[in-house]
């Protein structure tokens with residue numbers, strides 16, 4: 001079933017691969033009774049530690065191994081990357097691994113997620129999922145206050161795409177809407193480069209969802225200007241009329257200045273500052289009337305809520321309610 005091959009035949013030709021790998025110092029215990037081998041490193045660890053955390057390893061160790069005389073059997077971790085095995089073992093042998101997973105090693109999350117899912121390291125997987133849920137939550141309030149905004153991870157397309165692929169592979173739906181959003185807001189150049197790493201369904205979801213976000217971006221610009229609207233907008237937003245010329249003019253200037261074409265051609269709604277184009281702007285000095293400012297800010301909130309409420313439909317073809325229910 002799993003892709004572990006236990007190689008207890010010391011004379012076997014397959015050992016060649018293992019001998020090219022070198023021991024990884026901090027995970028080479030002299031009293032270890034099993035060696036895990038990747039194409040890069042050898043890890044001499046303890047069966048009891050692996051068995052305690054993983055049902056797959058527990059079952060494997062219960063099976064009689066070929067050669068009882070073998071000192072320390074070597075298990076070739078076929079199909080697993082060295083990085084995955086290393087991160088998993090470092091986590092297992094870290095007495096504070098729960099804390100470690102919370103820390104800045106967010107870049108290791110997709111490796112730990114993949115490998116702990118594959119070999120059913122239940123406790124580790126549960127903790128990884130908890131970390132991921134707090135980084136990629138299912139509520140707008142949770143998202144706006146998530147630590148993801150402080151982490152480098154947020155601006156690392158490669159890591160986010162890896163996580164998205166892993167979330168798909170292991171069917172972790174709860175984190176997908178936010179992950180899709182975060183992946184979709186990168187410039188197209190970055191997306192083109194990384195999109196082949198995703199499964200085909202995932203590619204389609206990402207591109208179609210991004211298209212929707214780009215359309216929303218146009219609405220954001222339109223809605224930033226106080227003007228009269230006769231209705232007909234699909235969005236739950238109404239714009240009041242302002243009769244003060246300086247107010248209208250300032251809004252136009254701010255829009256032109258802040259929404260100018262540059263590296264980022266679109267404005268991704270959930271990335272906008274909570275004061276939007278009014279950030280750092282003194283209303284009185286700029287001749288913006290209180291009514292228009294309040295109206296603009298409430299529209300901005302409404303736009304974010306609107307986008308958030310449709311995020312899972314647009315990217316995952318599900319409602320938030322369904323997703324929360326499935327994750328229980």
Ligand SMILES: [Zn+2]
Nearest residue numbers: 242247289292
């Ligand atoms: Zn006004």
